[in-house]
Amino acid sequence: MDKNAGWQWEINANQGWFRFNLKEIYQYKDLIVQFVRRDLIASYQQTILGPLWVFLQPLLTTFVYFIIFSRVAKISTDHIPPMLFYLPGSIIWTFFSDGLTSTMFTFVQNAYIFNKVYFPRLIVPLSYVLFHSFRISIQLLLFIAVYVIFAIGGKDIHPNAYMLLIPVFIFITAAFALGCGLIVSVYTAKYRDLENMMQFLLRLFMFAAPVVYPASLIPEKYKLIFWLNPLTPVIESFRSAFFSHRPIPFFYLGISLISSIMVLLLGTVLFSRKEKQIMDVI
Amino acid sequence: MNNLMIRAEDVSKYYRLGVLSSGTLKEDIKNWWSGKWRQQTPAVTQHKNHIWALRNIHFEVNKGDVLGLIGKNGSGKSTLLKIISRITLPTGGRVRGNGRIASLLEVGTGFHSELTGRENIYLNGHIMGMKKKEIDRKFDEIVDFSGVERFLDTPVKRYSSGMYVRLAFAVAANLDPEILIIDEVLAVGDSEFQKKCLGKMKSVSGQEGKTILFVSHNMHALRNLCNRALLLEKGQIVASGDPEQVISQYLKSGEEQFLGNDYSLKPAMPGNEYIRVQKVELVPEYIQEHPFIDIRTPLRIKFEFWYDVEEPGDLMAGIHLFNFTGEFIFDLTSGRKTFQKGLLRGECLIPGNFLNDGSYYISIVFIRNATIRLFYLESCLSFDVEDYRENGSWYGKWPGIVRPDFPVTLSALSGA
Incomplete structure (x- = not known):
C-alpha cells in the first residue's frame, strides 16, 4: 500500500505561519451569511424599538456630543453645523469600536461552539465585521438624510465627487478594526485582564481620533503621529467629501489604507496560527 | 482499492x-x-x-x-x-x-x-x-x-x-x-x-x-x-x-485490582486515638461468567479497625453510600454493642438488583453511645455499577436513584 499518497486530509502538530486557507473560507460563505443573519435577527429581539436602534444610537450619541463638546466645551467644528460634524465621526468611530470589541471576544464567546465543531474560525470575526458593516451602511443613509434636511434648511454645505470614496472609508475602518480585533482576540482568550484594559484603551483612543474635534485643532508638533492613526484620514476625508471645507488628505489616506491592510494581514496570520492552540487554554 | x-x-x-x-x-x-x-x-x-x-x-x-x-x-x-x-x-x-x-x-x-x-x-x-x-x-x-x-x-x-x-x-x-x-x-x-x-x-x-x-x-x-x-x-x-x-476486558479491568484500601500496608492507618481503620474492602459476589459488577451483583462491604476505648460505653458503626453527584443514597447502622479494646470487623451486604448503574462511594462513621462521633472515614471506597439488561431495544439511562427488582404485574380484569 502506498503510504504517502491517496489521503485527502491530514492532521498533525505542525502549525505553519501561513496556513490560512481562503478557499476554505469561501466554501463556508453560506455560514458567514447565516451568522450575519443570526446576529441581525437576534440583536433586536425583545426590544420595543427593534431595528430603530440602528438610527437612534448614533443620533443620541451625536446629541450628547453636541451638548458636551459644542455647547459646554465650545470646541470648534471647523465651521460645519455641529450635528453634521459629529454624526459621521460618531458613526465611523462606533463602527470601528463595535467591530473591534465584537471580534476581540471571538474565542471567549464562541468557545462552546469551537469546542464542539470544526469550521474555519476566521468565519466568526468576519461575520461580526460584516454585521457591523451592514449597520454602518444603514447609518450612513441616515447621515445623508440628515444632510439633505440641513441643505434644504438653507445651510451652506457643498458635497463633492469624493463621496464615491465612502466604500474605501468603510473598508479601511473595517480592515483596521478586524485586524486589531484578531490580534487582541488571541490574547484575550488567554488573559482575561485584557478585556478590562481594552475597554479603557478604546475610550482613550477615541480622543486620539478627530471624532469630537477637527484635525485642524492639533498642534503642529503632534500632527504626524496624529495623522498616522488610520482613523484620522478616514474621518477627515469623509467630512471633506461632504463639506468641501478642506482638501482630501490623499497622502495620509493612502498610508491609512496600507497600514490597515498590514494590520489585517498580521491579525489573520496570528489568528490562524493560534486558533487551535487557544482551544486548549480556554 | x-x-x-x-x-x-x-x-x-x-x-x-x-x-x-x-x-x-x-x-x-x-x-x-x-x-x-x-x-x-x-x-x-x-x-x-x-x-x-x-x-x-x-x-x-x-x-x-x-x-x-x-x-x-x-x-x-x-x-x-x-x-x-x-x-x-x-x-x-x-x-x-x-x-x-x-x-x-x-x-x-x-x-x-x-x-x-x-x-x-x-x-x-x-x-x-x-x-x-x-x-x-x-x-x-x-x-x-x-x-x-x-x-x-x-x-x-x-x-x-x-x-x-x-x-x-x-x-x-x-x-x-x-x-x-x-x-x-x-x-x-x-x-x-x-x-x-x-x-x-x-x-x-x-x-x-x-x-x-x-x-x-x-x-x-x-x-x-x-x-x-x-x-x-x-x-x-x-x-x-x-x-x-473489548467490552468484557473493560468491565474486568475495573475489578481486577483490589477493591478497597488495605491501610495495614501503609505507613499510617487513618483514624485517631480511639479508632484506627486497617482495611476497607468491597467483595462482589460475582454471577458466573460475569466477573464484573453490574446491577445484579450483590456487594459485600467489609472493614477492619482497631478499637481503643477503655471507658465503658457502646459502639455503633454506620455506612454512608453516596452516588457520584454526592447524593446521599443510604445510611446503614450497626446495632449498639459493647466491645473490649482490640481488632474489630464490620460487614454489610448490599443485595443485587438494588443499586442503579453508576458510580458510588462510601464513607464509614464510628459512633460512641449513640451520640459521640469517634471518627469519620470519608470516601474510603468507590466502585462502579454497570448496566445490565436482558433484552429490549431501549438504550437510554435507566432513571432513578435505586433500581430494585420488585415485581410489577399486569393482569386483565375483564375480557374484550
Whole structure:
C-alpha cells in the first residue's frame, strides 16, 4: 500500500505561519451569511424599538456630543453645523469600536461552539465585521438624510465627487478594526485582564481620533503621529467629501489604507496560527 | 482499492494544567521570567502539571466500520475525537484520512434560542459544513425525522428539551458525511427517539457504507452497533478488536485490582486515638461468567479497625453510600454493642438488583453511645455499577436513584 499518497486530509502538530486557507473560507460563505443573519435577527429581539436602534444610537450619541463638546466645551467644528460634524465621526468611530470589541471576544464567546465543531474560525470575526458593516451602511443613509434636511434648511454645505470614496472609508475602518480585533482576540482568550484594559484603551483612543474635534485643532508638533492613526484620514476625508471645507488628505489616506491592510494581514496570520492552540487554554 | 478511511499514527496529546494556563497575564509573565532566568526550556516530561491525554495512539478504520471507543472518564476518548474532528491539535503524530467528516460531539451546536426551528436548521447545518443547496434538498427529510413540523416557525427557546434534541439530531443525522463521529449522544431523548437514532446509525453504516466512530458508556448500545472496539486507558490503547471481548476486558479491568484500601500496608492507618481503620474492602459476589459488577451483583462491604476505648460505653458503626453527584443514597447502622479494646470487623451486604448503574462511594462513621462521633472515614471506597439488561431495544439511562427488582404485574380484569 502506498503510504504517502491517496489521503485527502491530514492532521498533525505542525502549525505553519501561513496556513490560512481562503478557499476554505469561501466554501463556508453560506455560514458567514447565516451568522450575519443570526446576529441581525437576534440583536433586536425583545426590544420595543427593534431595528430603530440602528438610527437612534448614533443620533443620541451625536446629541450628547453636541451638548458636551459644542455647547459646554465650545470646541470648534471647523465651521460645519455641529450635528453634521459629529454624526459621521460618531458613526465611523462606533463602527470601528463595535467591530473591534465584537471580534476581540471571538474565542471567549464562541468557545462552546469551537469546542464542539470544526469550521474555519476566521468565519466568526468576519461575520461580526460584516454585521457591523451592514449597520454602518444603514447609518450612513441616515447621515445623508440628515444632510439633505440641513441643505434644504438653507445651510451652506457643498458635497463633492469624493463621496464615491465612502466604500474605501468603510473598508479601511473595517480592515483596521478586524485586524486589531484578531490580534487582541488571541490574547484575550488567554488573559482575561485584557478585556478590562481594552475597554479603557478604546475610550482613550477615541480622543486620539478627530471624532469630537477637527484635525485642524492639533498642534503642529503632534500632527504626524496624529495623522498616522488610520482613523484620522478616514474621518477627515469623509467630512471633506461632504463639506468641501478642506482638501482630501490623499497622502495620509493612502498610508491609512496600507497600514490597515498590514494590520489585517498580521491579525489573520496570528489568528490562524493560534486558533487551535487557544482551544486548549480556554 | 484502498478501503482505509482513517489512519492514526503515533498520535499524542499533551495538556498543560495549572500554572501555565492560569489565565492571568501576571502569572504567565512570572513563569516566562523565571524560565528565562533559570535558562531552562520547560522540560515536557518532568513537569508536574502536565499530563499526557493521549500517548502513541495507532489505529486504522476501514470503510463501513462502526468503531466503538471505550474507556473510563479521562481515558482520552473525547480528546481523540476532538483531534480527529480538528478541534484541537495533537502534540505529536498525525491522523490522515479520506472523506468528509461530520462530528457530533454535541447535538444542536450553535443553536440560537431566539431563532426559529427553520432558521436553526440552516444555521446548524451550515456550522456542520453543509451548503445551502444541500440543506434545501434535505429540508423535508430533516423536518420529517425531527417530528417538530408544527413548531418550525417558533423560536427554539419555546421548545421542550425533547423537541430541541430531536430537531438537533435530525440535522446531524442528515449530514451525509463519509465519516461520522459521535460522542455520547444517546444519553438524551426519549426511548422512541433513541430507537430512531440507533436505527439511523445502523442504516447509515450498513446500507450506505458510512464509517462511524462512536464513544459511549452504554455497553448495551456498543454491543449492538459496533463491529470493532478500542479500549483506552490513561491515554493508551490497551485492547482492540471484537467489541464483545473489548467490552468484557473493560468491565474486568475495573475489578481486577483490589477493591478497597488495605491501610495495614501503609505507613499510617487513618483514624485517631480511639479508632484506627486497617482495611476497607468491597467483595462482589460475582454471577458466573460475569466477573464484573453490574446491577445484579450483590456487594459485600467489609472493614477492619482497631478499637481503643477503655471507658465503658457502646459502639455503633454506620455506612454512608453516596452516588457520584454526592447524593446521599443510604445510611446503614450497626446495632449498639459493647466491645473490649482490640481488632474489630464490620460487614454489610448490599443485595443485587438494588443499586442503579453508576458510580458510588462510601464513607464509614464510628459512633460512641449513640451520640459521640469517634471518627469519620470519608470516601474510603468507590466502585462502579454497570448496566445490565436482558433484552429490549431501549438504550437510554435507566432513571432513578435505586433500581430494585420488585415485581410489577399486569393482569386483565375483564375480557374484550
